Ligand code: AMP
């Protein structure tokens with residue numbers, strides 16, 4: 001049985017990100033959020049594009065106002081007005097000022113902005129009561145970014161800030177990695193889809209819906225292959241069918257040691273290499289990770305066989321699958337699972353395996369706090385997963401973590 005960190009290492013070492021040359025596509029900016037840039041973005045524009053005012057006030061020559069004070073104001077003649085969006089057509093001479101507004105171009109001759117609050121206007125003359133330093137409140141051309149440099153690195157996830165930057169740089173088309181295609185199926189004779197009546201002994205295949213939601217949430221395209229009965233032939237057929245259509249296959253169930261757990265054997269028959277079959281984690285022990293070689297299989301290279309119990313399946317997804325899929329998607333950073341140190345509020349019980357217990361991670365002004373979800377903390381109970389924001393991690397071999405102690409929490 002592999003320690004969690006070792007299983008994680010084995011999995012992530014096998015993951016080779018998509019090729020930016022052959023596995024990219026162009027998307028328009030409105031479709032770019034949530035995608036990963038596959039090429040660096042540069043701009044031919046400086047930011048700011050030209051010197052402009054950071055304040056509503058007056059553009060002045062510093063020498064004219066350097067020595068002013070409320071008792072001894074500098075009185076300047078107002079010779080023009082520059083609203084945002086207008087190119088000033090005059091040059092400021094000694095003793096002159098121009099009314100100016102935030103974002104407006106600095107007129108020639110001016111080198112400083114005096115904020116409106118430090119002035120008094122009377123009969124086309126402005127009295128400047130205070131000016132602190134030369135160049136104040138001028139946003140200089142190129143002081144944020146200089147044309148030709150890299151604006152956004154490849155491998156960067158596009159979120160709100162990056163959308164703003166791309167828009168400002170007039171990049172209406174960006175090159176992003178294609179979305180991962182992920183096949184999902186569930187195994188189990190007892191399973192039915194959520195819209196079918198339940199006969200005695202049956203339960204709903206909730207894992208397939210949850211995994212599809214998880215894949216979509218991280219930007220992949222889920223392909224749901226449905227429920228496969230506990231029958232080796234049907235399972236082999238399902239896996240073989242999916243192999244040529246997707247990048248990754250995720251199945252749930254059938255990886256345990258029961259009579260009906262065929263997945264590992266079928267993977268071997270199909271020529272896959274099994275890197276992980278059991279992990280020292282609770283919940284989630286029977287996790288399978290396998291790879292296919294490029295030459296034997298045209299498309300799919302990675303297989304995750306998750307345990308069937310609903311919490312086990314989701315813990316394995318968050319702890320192992322999601323980071324792997326993010327790495328595969330081209331993320332240059334930020335694909336690793338995210339842990340925070342939180343102050344524990346309840347008694348947490350561990351055991352010989354690395355134990356994950358679920359609950360609420362609160363970000364308070366004093367730091368993070370973790371509260372255990374009430375109700376049964378067992379892998380079959382998905383009901384008290386509702387609202388879960390983190391999993392506290394009790395290291396393997398540690399019996400308890402007491403209230404008030406610090407605990408690592410996997411954020412989801
Ligand atoms: P297995 O890993 O196939 O031995 O399944 C372990 C437990 O998880 C059993 O109680 C199954 O009924 C349950 N289970 C298996 N697959 C699913 C699924 N897709 N959705 C919900 N529960 C499942």
Ligand code: MG
Nearest residue numbers: 187188253254
């Ligand atoms: Mg089963």
